Amino acid sequence: MPETTTTRTLSMQPLTREAFAPFGDVIEAAGESFPINGGMCDRFHDQARMEFTGDGRAGISVGFGRPYPLPYSFDLLERHPLGSQAFMPMTEDPFLVLVAPDEGGRPGTPIAFLTRPGQGVNYLRGVWHGVLTPLGRAVPFVIVDRIGTGNNLEEARFEAPWTVTAG
């Protein structure tokens, strides 16, 4: 069914706060700031809507993510019902960000974003998103997410894969 295949292709769009707002926060040196350290540093304050339920607390982890080639096909998204989850690269490599709106407990049509250097993301609690997908080479990411008990992972598979194109 070539027709179906065509409609299940996703182009990457630039990651902007406006477009990403329903899914989470863009973490970057942009927007309002105030000077610290005698003016040598600009602080872009408190950028993430973090939320950790139950006995959860914020933790800092590192994820060393191996790269995916483009075009990239996937049929799996996941979400974390108990907490938000932030990913900030420790290199300047752009990475792919996949999210989808919730439609009755299942992910709807995914949206693909490509980051710029200096951008990270915070997924709101319960937002459908893809796995960590650096492009080109392996990248260490700072992860700020929930440390706590309980089942904090929900996965959903699409009936047919989606493909993110390089173009």
Add this chain to the structure above:
Amino acid sequence: MPETTTTRTLSMQPLTREAFAPFGDVIEAAGESFPINGGMCDRFHDQARMEFTGDGRAGISVGFGRPYPLPYSFDLLERHPLGSQAFMPMTEDPFLVLVAPDEGGRPGTPIAFLTRPGQGVNYLRGVWHGVLTPLGRAVPFVIVDRIGTGNNLEEARFEAPWTVTAG
């Protein structure tokens, strides 16, 4: 007094977990990990001893830090009595990490560390440390620290400056 000047020179040492442990945590893709995302990502879990007192909570901010030249002279250290504070660069540029033991409410002899690409730091609550000091060029840093009320900044000046050398 040339003698005094000589003894107030600091060489940078490589940042290691062992050497840094009394002051905080090294955030990096090193040590124990477990696989996630079907083996495409290694998770180095919960690396920072975060602590936020009173009404404080963890927040994610970005600090855009302008660079300092070497040799770098300073006479000021600071600490945060109400919470830990983590800095993770969003580039691969090494940065200077200055800490000092507490000696009766004042900073003792400082120690200078130089990071490798992929390293960040978490200063424990109350640990004397320097301002954010990237070297060479401006760098955006992920900051995870306390968002909350109360006076969370204490500064101390040395009687004479310390100088960190490039060698």
